[in-house]
Amino acid sequence: xxxIRQDKATRDWVIIARERGKRPTDFVYSGQRPLPPAxxxxxxxxxxxxxxxxxxxxxxxxxxxxxxxxxxxxxxxxNKFPALSxxxxxxxxxxxxxxxxxxxxxxxxxxxxxxxxxxxxxxxETVEVEEVWRAYWERYNSLRKLKEIxxxxxxxxxxISAGTSLxxxxxxxVAAPIWPSQVRxxxxxxxxxxxxxxxxxYFDVLDFEVKDxxxxxxxxxxxxxxxxxxxxxxxxxxxMPTTHNASFGDISSSDLSDLxxxxxxxxxxxxxxxxxxxxxYVIHTAxxxxxxxxxxQWHIRxxxxxxxxxxxxxxxxxxxxxxxxxETAVFMRDFSTD
Numbered sequence: 413x414x415x416i417r418q419d420k421a422t423r424d425w426v427i428i429a430r431e432r433g434k435r436p437t438d439f440v441y442s443g444q445r446p447l448p449p450a451x452x453x454x455x456x457x458x459x460x461x462x463x464x465x466x467x468x469x470x471x472x473x474x475x476x477x478x479x480x481x482x483x484x485x486x487x488x489x490x491n492k493f494p495a496l497s498x499x500x501x502x503x504x505x506x507x508x509x510x511x512x513x514x515x516x517x518x519x520x521x522x523x524x525x526x527x528x529x530x531x532x533x534x535x536x537e538t539v540e541v542e543e544v545w546r547a548y549w550e551r552y553n554s555l556r557k558l559k560e561i562x563x564x565x566x567x568x569x570x571x572i573s574a575g576t577s578l579x580x581x582x583x584x585x586v587a588a589p590i591w592p593s594q595v596r597x598x599x600x601x602x603x604x605x606x607x608x609x610x611x612x613x614y615f616d617v618l619d620f621e622v623k624d625x626x627x628x629x630x631x632x633x634x635x636x637x638x639x640x641x642x643x644x645x646x647x648x649x650x651x652m653p654t655t656h657n658a659s660f661g662d663i664s665s666s667d668l669s670d671l672x673x674x675x676x677x678x679x680x681x682x683x684x685x686x687x688x689x690x691x692x693y694v695i696h697t698a699x700x701x702x703x704x705x706x707x708x709q710w711h712i713r714x715x716x717x718x719x720x721x722x723x724x725x726x727x728x729x730x731x732x733x734x735x736x737x738x739e740t741a742v743f744m745r746d747f748s749t750d
Contacts, residue, residue, distance in 0.1 A: 417642040420617055423601055426642040427732045436743035439646050439718055439735065440687050449530045449579055458580035460484070460527045467492060470521065471550060473543045485540065486547045487524040488585075494520035495586060502560050502589045517560055519587035523547055529580050532570070532688075534679035542672035544583070548695070549668060551585055552661040556700050561587045563595060563699045566660075571690025573717040591699055599699070599708065606707035614709035618652050627741040629681075634667055635674045639737040639744075646735035647686065647744070649678060649714040658698035658708040675712070677749050682716060685747040690717040 415428045457465035460482040466489050473486035496518025504514050525533060525544045533541060548566050555564055568583035569575040591599070605613040621627055621638045629649065630637040637651050651674060657663060663671070682689060697703075697710040725731055 419642040429734045458524045482527045486543045491520040521585045523583045525581040534683035541676045555587045566695040574690040574692045602707045626738045629744045634670045639741040643737040644731040647716045651712040659703040660697040660710045680749040
């Protein structure tokens with residue numbers, strides 16, 4: 413029989429469809445993948461030598477290996493077609509006397525993760541992954557100073573089904589002047605839990621997962637990786653620090669090295685174990701006004717895109733997951749990254 417499990421972070425329900433459940437190996441992509449792209453593509457605006465095709469850099473990490481013939485490793489610049497832009501006002505106005513609106517004030521940036529067109533993050537060296545995450549961290553800490561910004565979201569869309577439009581490895585940052593309803597729901601649930609118990613909901617989830625052990629994929633001194641109890645999709649993965657901290661921007665510089673190792677290891681597992689699935693990852697961090705509060709814990713969520721929302725999910729908001737997290741976690745835990 414299937415199970416209906418509750419996500420403690422949102423109080424939403426997820427159906428774990430045991431009776432239509434698949435083994436973890438059933439999710440390995442068996443179709444014909446397109447031929448991998450070349451290491452350099454003449455028409456790609458993100459490849460070296462095409463820097464003039466993008467807006468000017470706001471951050472650049474220099475390449476320490478001069479033998480490559482390229483002088484940068486990571487570039488960050490404003491999105492050429494931004495969802496939000498600097499300027500304007502955050503004052504609410506009305507369309508007529510009913511609909512509310514405001515200027516699209518904010519920041520939208522692109523992080524080009526490597527000069528090599530076909531070098532996906534799961535196949536990078538750890539030092540290269542660390543450069544990417546250090547760029548995230550530096551841009552976060554720069555933009556958090558802007559008074560009109562309320563929330564900073566850093567995310568990666570890998571593959572067509574995950575929403576990417578350019579295949580050159582890149583991720584994005586959006587700094588917004590509002591709290592979206594999904595984020596607000598997470599915060600309200602976490603605050604209610606804190607008010608009731610005096611503890612952080614996310615740290616209690618982490619404590620339970622570590623003690624239970626069934627859904628743990630990887631554990632280091634500073635980070636724990638697990639498939640959550642109410643996973644919405646097959647192989648949904650959370651990476652959570654073992655030190656309590658509400659804001660991604662407040663982690664130490666030294667912790668970025670360990671984080672890079674953990675992120676890379678789990679992307680390697682996805683790439684090799686499931687034959688390079690499309691995925692999204694998002695850094696979940698507290699809004700800027702609540703960064704010093706004890707009720708939230710920053711973390712990363714990786715969402716492989718191996719299934720699509722259909723009518724029931726769209727109509728009810730309830731995800732149906734045909735994979736059992738206890739089984740997928742064991743599969744990934746036992747899969748070597750060597």
